[in-house]
Amino acid sequence: MNRLITALLFVLLSSNLWAAGGPAVPMDHIEPDISDQESLQRGLTLFTNYCFGCHSMKYARYERAATDLGIPSEIFEENLILGDAKIGELMTISMPEDQAKIWFGSAPPDLTLSARLRGPDWIYNYLRGFYADPKRPYGVNNVVFKDVGMPHVLADLQGVCAEPPELGVEPQVDPLSGNIIAQSGCDSYSSEGSMSRDEYDEAIYDLVNFLEYVGEPSRLESVELGRTVLIFLAFFFVFVYFLNKEYWRGIH
Numbered sequence: 001m002n003r004l005i006t007a008l009l010f011v012l013l014s015s016n017l018w019a020a021g022g023p024a025v026p027m028d029h030i031e032p033d034i035s036d037q038e039s040l041q042r043g044l045t046l047f048t049n050y051c052f053g054c055h056s057m058k059y060a061r062y063e064r065a066a067t068d069l070g071i072p073s074e075i076f077e078e079n080l081i082l083g084d085a086k087i088g089e090l091m092t093i094s095m096p097e098d099q100a101k102i103w104f105g106s107a108p109p110d111l112t113l114s115a116r117l118r119g120p121d122w123i124y125n126y127l128r129g130f131y132a133d134p135k136r137p138y139g140v141n142n143v144v145f146k147d148v149g150m151p152h153v154l155a156d157l158q159g160v161c162a163e164p165p166e167l168g169v170e171p172q173v174d175p176l177s178g179n180i181i182a183q184s185g186c187d188s189y190s191s192e193g194s195m196s197r198d199e200y201d202e203a204i205y206d207l208v209n210f211l212e213y214v215g216e217p218s219r220l221e222s223v224e225l226g227r228t229v230l231i232f233l234a235f236f237f238v239f240v241y242f243l244n245k246e247y248w249r250g251i252h
């Protein structure tokens, strides 16, 4: 028994360590909510406008996303599908991998399973971790993914941080003035974007929420199904309880 407990503890601890992985960069934590359809819709729109040019989602189908996110097919087809792809198709892109390697140093990976692979926190921090670094080919580096090959494609929204942003900072408010004195993210920008710091954080939350959904679309259904099953069991229990009573009545 003791050995079993030790083994269990070992597995639990090691999987925790494994999940943390990589060098310890402090990170902000988010709770994705894939039942928030509006957030998912905003995330999908950002994804098709800013990411889909380079990253495919080859295990996802447009139609499935349209249905799950409550977007009518015609609107989806007109606004969110690039080129002449059909709504029943997989979300692949036509960027040739060998060319991409030459342009960026490494090919942009498929993002269908990225949230499951890296975890939502990692992506949330990664997309808020870019900063100006003139030594890099695209003029930016990233605190979460050092010397990354990806350009800062959201620079027109966020702007470009002048210094490496500090992430995973507990927000602190000065009790006297009510001013924020410590907060995660950029403090100074080398070029301005169209969003405030909070707006950008929310946009990235939506985007990561969408990536989280795409990693396991059937989870939406499982939750729904789980609820139905529990309600059914509750009713069934009452029925079985009385049936049981009925069976035993003549015996006692």
Ligand code: HEC
Residues within 6 Å of the ligand: 046, 047, 050, 051, 052, 053, 054, 055, 104, 105, 106, 107, 108, 109, 111, 114, 117, 118, 123, 126, 127, 147, 148, 149, 150, 151, 153, 154, 207
């Ligand atoms: C111009 C092309 C391009 C665009 C547009 C682009 N990326 Fe990337 N992305 C890359 C490249 C190239 C890499 C690989 C970087 C490396 O390995 O150094 C990458 C890597 C990533 C990674 C890390 C994957 C991993 O697990 O290693 C994530 C996550 C990611 N991109 C998300 C996004 C998101 C979200 C968007 C849209 C906001 C986006 N990318 C837009 C080129 C792009």
